Amino acid sequence: MKQRNPMILLPLFGAAALGVYFALVQPCSDQLGKDRKALDSLRSETAKRKIAIQSRSSIEDRMKQIEAELRQFSELQLEPLLESYAMRAKSIVGAFATEAGLVDAEFSDRPVRALPVLPGRPVPAALHARRPIMVSCYGDYAAIVSFILRVERDLPHVTLGGLRIQPGGGQNPMLQRAEIILEWPAKGAEKK
């Protein structure tokens, strides 16, 4: 009886195995790889969204806190009086100057100075600035210092932005001429 050679099955099985691999296994594996990448990306996206959505209430609480602090700060800002910041400043500190013994006090605007906005950091929702007002007056040195001390004590948000004291040029050698620049916080320019 003639025996069949089992070796004939080797090329058949081998070809079939290669066929299954290239036609079925490899495409399936590639697709699985793509699905896994999509899955990883979707998992991280959903995790990120979950964190963002869950942190809403803490963000809202922090916003309320910030708004309250900004409201407090806005109460310190210099607002114009009859469209004049100098007039407003005079209404606030004019009496201080008189009580200190300063005379001929004149109030005038100085150029507004924007506050720093650093590159690479979030832009403020609204811009703030420094509003300097020059007080030109005459008085002896003690009166000038007394005025500045009073402003610093009663208006701690106002700061001395500049000063020039020199002889008043009159008969009285004690009389000095002072140019005192007081700086208030103020609203800044509108963002464009």
Add this chain to the structure above:
Amino acid sequence: MSAKAIHLNLLLESERLSSSPVRPKVILPVAAGVLLVAMLLWWVFLLLQGRLDGSEVANLRAEVAATDKLYAEACKLKDAMGAAEAELNQCKGYLNARRAWGETLAAVATTMPDGIQLAMIEIPEPGRQNLNPPPGVKLPPLLGPTNELEAVTFRIAGKTAREAYVFDFLDAVKVTPAFTNNLLVSRKTGERGEASPRMHQFGQDKTTDEGGNRAIVFDVEYLTTGRRFAP
């Protein structure tokens, strides 16, 4: 006659079995068959895995789509908070940059020797801000200066009949807290910047008084740590 062993081989070559228990003719086809079955099983496994993953991908996509609106609102809120924090930091920066001069100015009166006649006290106003880009550069103006630190100086000038009065005053400045809290009273050039104090003028006045005497004039400037507009 010697007896030689006679070896008769009654089997044909093709009928001869290998003495080895592992016969390549059988093992190789079996191995190929096993490989085929393994490939098929692998394919089935990948199919099942793919179905599971596909189902999860679909679920996650639906979840992402369902949270689009809430997420957009959360992102908007976070951006708004960033801008609000930046605004608050700007305000805090202003408050932190305040500088009090009243005590220093009062100390000038108490430490200045009687023999000195003051001619000027000055805290110069900062230079004008220019937020515009350089000429030829097409960029919008800056929203504000990009540097938190603003230099501040204190300058005092006067005249006297004796140099010693000036030295007495300068020595008093070095040890009086009202000055040392505000001014850099003994910094040499090279130590993190320029010297402080810096004498702009110290010598005889060009003019003479009624008696023909020339006064000593001085003009000294002190640096400070500046104003830092940082929260």
